[in-house]
Amino acid sequence: MMQGIDRIPDSAGHIVMKEDGAVVASGGDLENDEVMADQLMRLTRLSLKVLQSSNSSANFRRLSVIWDDFQYVITVSNHRVFVCKRRPDPVV
Amino acid sequence: MQTPDVNDRSRLLNNPVGDGSATRPVNSYGSAMPSQQKGNEQSALNQILQQTASDIIDVAALDSQSLEHSDYVDRARQYSNRLTVMCNTGRTRSRGWMPAGVAAPQVVLASPPVSPLDVQLVTSMAEHASQSVREMKVKHKEDLVVPFTVP
Numbered sequence: 001m002m003q004g005i006d007r008i009p010d011s012a013g014h015i016v017m018k019e020d021g022a023v024v025a026s027g028g029d030l031e032n033d034e035v036m037a038d039q040l041m042r043l044t045r046l047s048l049k050v051l052q053s054s055n056s057s058a059n060f061r062r063l064s065v066i067w068d069d070f071q072y073v074i075t076v077s078n079h080r081v082f083v084c085k086r087r088p089d090p091v092v
Numbered sequence: 093m094q095t096p097d098v099n100d101r102s103r104l105l106n107n108p109v110g111d112g113s114a115t116r117p118v119n120s121y122g123s124a125m126p127s128q129q130k131g132n133e134q135s136a137l138n139q140i141l142q143q144t145a146s147d148i149i150d151v152a153a154l155d156s157q158s159l160e161h162s163d164y165v166d167r168a169r170q171y172s173n174r175l176t177v178m179c180n181t182g183r184t185r186s187r188g189w190m191p192a193g194v195a196a197p198q199v200v201l202a203s204p205p206v207s208p209l210d211v212q213l214v215t216s217m218a219e220h221a222s223q224s225v226r227e228m229k230v231k232h233k234e235d236l237v238v239p240f241t242v243p
Contacts, residue, residue: 004198019190048190059191062200066211075200076193084201
């Protein structure tokens with residue numbers, strides 16, 4: 001179910017959701033964060049909708065929401081939304 | 093400290109409503125109704141009885157109004173058909189909208205993040221685009237209303 005996303009090296013938290021928005025698993029900073037889960041789900045839905053309306057075959061592989069010191073990376077797999085909050089080392 | 097006639101049983105109000113000094117309301121049931129209206133009263137009672145009987149849902153008697161067997165089978169089939177249709181549409185709606193996506197989410201999520209240069213590029217492009225849109229203006233060149241020359 002987790003598919004090892006809790007073992008990503010610079011991960012600060014993760015959420016796995018079903019496509020109806022139900023949280024299947026969560027951990028780290030995002031543990032039991034229903035509000036964040038809802039917002040990330042809405043963002044994912046919106047992105048998919050925008051892509052599907054422009055080109056039916058297009059789809060994103062990874063969606064990155066980038067902040068100064070961390071980022072949310074989102075991907076869809078097997079009708080589930082996998083979100084990981086990462087704190088990558090600052091690239092010099 | 094207490095005066096002798098004031099104790100816990102003495103009345104706090106001097107003239108309570110119920111002590112008989114106030115005038116009682118006239119008993120409107122017996123005295124106000126003349127005896128000749130007794131028949132009307134009887135019919136009114138019957139009416140109430142009938143109304144009550146028609147309002148009652150007799151649960152015990154519902155069993156007697158059983159459906160015909162063919163009707164029962166028809167309805168059962170109709171309901172199960174509708175249920176199947178509803179289930180199918182619900183599933184396709186909830187399953188269909190999201191693409192299958194990638195095969196290995198952990199690999200995609202763990203792959204190196206978008207490089208800062210790319211982020212910078214996207215940010216600057218978006219800024220340029222928004223600035224261009226903001227500076228877009230309509231230039232007045234010729235008259236919008238053109239008078240037709242009527243001969």
